[in-house]
Amino acid sequence: MAKKTTKKATASKKATAKKTAAPKKATAKKATAKIAAAPKKATGKKATAKSTAKAAPKTTTKKVAATPKKKAARKPNAAFMKPLNPSRELAEIVGASALPRTEVMKKVWAYIKKNNLQDEKNRRAINADDKLKAVFGGKKQVTMFEMTKLVSNHLK
Numbered sequence: 001m002a003k004k005t006t007k008k009a010t011a012s013k014k015a016t017a018k019k020t021a022a023p024k025k026a027t028a029k030k031a032t033a034k035i036a037a038a039p040k041k042a043t044g045k046k047a048t049a050k051s052t053a054k055a056a057p058k059t060t061t062k063k064v065a066a067t068p069k070k071k072a073a074r075k076p077n078a079a080f081m082k083p084l085n086p087s088r089e090l091a092e093i094v095g096a097s098a099l100p101r102t103e104v105m106k107k108v109w110a111y112i113k114k115n116n117l118q119d120e121k122n123r124r125a126i127n128a129d130d131k132l133k134a135v136f137g138g139k140k141q142v143t144m145f146e147m148t149k150l151v152s153n154h155l156k
Contacts, residue, residue, distance in 0.1 A: 080102050082100060084104070085098050090135050090151065090154040090155070092131050093107065093111050093135065101152070104151065105151065111131075112126055115129060119141065124143050125143055126142055126147055135150060
């Protein structure tokens with residue numbers, strides 16, 4: 001039995017000697033190649049470590065996401081849906097009945113498109129005709145954003 005132990009001990013000594021001796025025997029070119037390759041391997045290991053670290057939370061989020069959630073239907077803002085009365089100037093364009101703000105803007109845009117009042121070069125600008133000039137406070141041209149503000153001033 002003593003012989004078997006010595007064989008194992010010598011075999012393990014040889015294995016450790018090979019591991020330690022291998023870098024010493026490498027030539028300068030191989031050593032620089034190994035040094036240059038070492039950071040690439042290290043970053044690869046870090047990337048895999050990060051990916052495994054990230055993978056665990058993803059699987060837990062997938063389990064949470066797998067359960068069907070019922071989304072509530074989006075409710076329109078009550079302030080936009082409240083019927084408002086247009087002024088006399090605005091009533092010439094959208095009609096005299098009370099309408100929600102959203103419907104008023106749809107009708108104003110329909111009037112603009114029907115009469116081709118959008119500026120050709122700058123599509124954000126609206127050229128006012130006689131009816132719109134009264135709504136826009138006498139301005140010949142306004143932007144889309146100004147128009148919304150000016151039209152809102154004519155709703156009560």
